[in-house]
């Protein structure tokens with residue numbers, strides 16, 4: 001029976017309707033798409049639906065690298081208003097779910113096998129939460145992104161290509177669906193972020209000396225507080241489903257410190273109970289609230305056949321609540337034949353928090369699958385790939401012999417490797433390529449070298465949209481025009497510079513305070529679109545760009561050889577012209593091996609942006625002897641110029657001989673020579 005049969009004309013209004021639908025799923029034989037055996041076999045791609053594609057790129061020109069370079073070289077652009085462009089970055093741009101579907105071929109050719117799509121659920125209709133993290137209707141797709149049918153069609157089209165879809169879900173909080181009213185104030189003046197109240201107090205608490213006189217009121221479509229909920233009957237009023245309309249489902253503690261990380265284990269800690277600015281914290285310690293949210297998200301699995309969830313703001317949920325949510329979702333997915341449904345947590349606040357949650361919830365595979373590496377692992381990766389940090393800093397994270405279990409990074413499918421994302425909760429609010437100097441000859445593809453670390457070291461690699469086009473925001477000589485507009489400043493909407501609209505709209509959507517029809521059928525012509533590199537009206541879906549072709553070649557090698565995905569991992573010592581065999585300093589050649597059974601893959605990256613590098617790279621002395629050969633299976637420098645035109649060292653298909661052991665102490669090694677800046681070579685041998 002096709003899943004489309006579950007697609008009712010109207011979305012359910014209550015969880016009773018959802019439960020009836022879930023009973024139907026139990027009763028009838030729907031066919032669901034199975035999970036991968038191991039998510040480390042996948043290559044993830046994270047995109048924000050508002051900022052990726054509107055499916056209409058053929059109506060706009062593509063931006064060539066030459067044009068991008070010209071734009072970036074110009075210190076002034078008389079016809080261009082940087083402030084208007086920056087302002088545009090704060091509002092809805094017009095990307096859609098159907099737009100994502102139109103780009104499946106582009107993503108498949110890049111080597112992507114799973115897409116993590118930012119939240120698609122219905123937002124407050126007159127609020128600028130284009131990022132999707134402020135839900136008003138937990139059972140509906142946002143009209144600006146499309147329909148439930150569009151989402152189902154995306155998943156089906158993706159599955160036809162063996163691409164999986166991961167939805168981004170929020171359990172910790174709802175949108176700005178209600179407000180706080182101080183004693184004596186009008187409900188219409190309902191506001192957000194009153195001073196935090198410590199557990200067990202809350203606003204409206206009859207026992208609270210300072211909070212008893214307060215009330216909370218639902219918001220209308222127009223964000224006004226309304227004390228008589230009977231007047232709020234529209235689809236854009238209050239919250240949906242109806243089951244979430246009891247204020248006891250919300251913590252109501254006001255705005256506290258999101259980063260009081262001292263007590264990650266305390267379920268009543270401030271960071272667990274605080275609102276997320278205007279977004280309202282759910283009282284997940286109320287069992288019926290957590291059960292309601294579990295049913296909402298079971299609905300989306302049943303309806304769409306999605307393959308996993310990325311769970312937002314896990315740090316702000318108590319461990320038991322996360323455990324309960326993940327366990328319930330995993331059982332439901334198991335029932336549908338999705339025996340390895342991905343549940344990956346966003347755990348902010350640094351590595352300690354991340355490791356604490358993973359150690360507690362991921363070890364036995366029954367709760368969380370793993371975590372996003374958004375702490376120091378991400379910034380270390382930036383530094384190593386740019387040649388600014390020793391590669392050992394990256395590889396030591398996987399060491400089994402260092403303290404603890406290093407949170408199971410060495411298990412390889414517990415961590416999702418992140419180079420860039422939409423938040424950069426740790427580190428600067430600018431993309432990897434933004435920090436590569438504009439005059440650098442590797443500006444357009446240094447990020448491919450960073451991606452090689454993601455693709456070929458332990459973990460599940462996740463590319464952020466725009467990585468393959470080396471998105472870099474405005475040029476250094478243009479930053480003067482956007483610094484005042486929050487460039488790199490998280491508290492001033494600096495996140496927007498991590499979220500350019502890849503499809504290059506001419507203008508953003510009609511203003512967000514208009515009704516939904518006007519928002520979806522008109523454009524705000526007073527602003528330019530928030531296109532990449534400080535442009536509007538030109539897209540960047542270029543499958544010939546320097547980063548795209550390199551990453552595609554690396555993904556192709558990864559797909560072809562299991563050893564590159566699941567092999568054991570060893571950083572290799574290298575003998576440089578001036579050293580013995582050492583773990584080289586920052587900016588020197590980096591080599592590491594993956595070993596599976598009797599096969600060894602050797603990956604060599606030159607993170608030096610300015611000069612070629614070579615060295616003698618150690619390989620396994622247990623598997624290989626002098627005279628054996630390694631075969632080159634990928635060379636990014638060669639891909640860039642085309643196979644017939646490559647004049648450099650180690651072309652694909654060539655071999656290098658194993659040398660060494662001229663004394664009993666000497667290791668066996670291969671001689672790698674003249675690797676160009678920011679290029680990667682992958683070699684393979686079987687004993």
Ligand SMILES: [Ca+2]
Pocket residue numbers: 172271272273274281282316317318
């Ligand atoms: Ca919370």
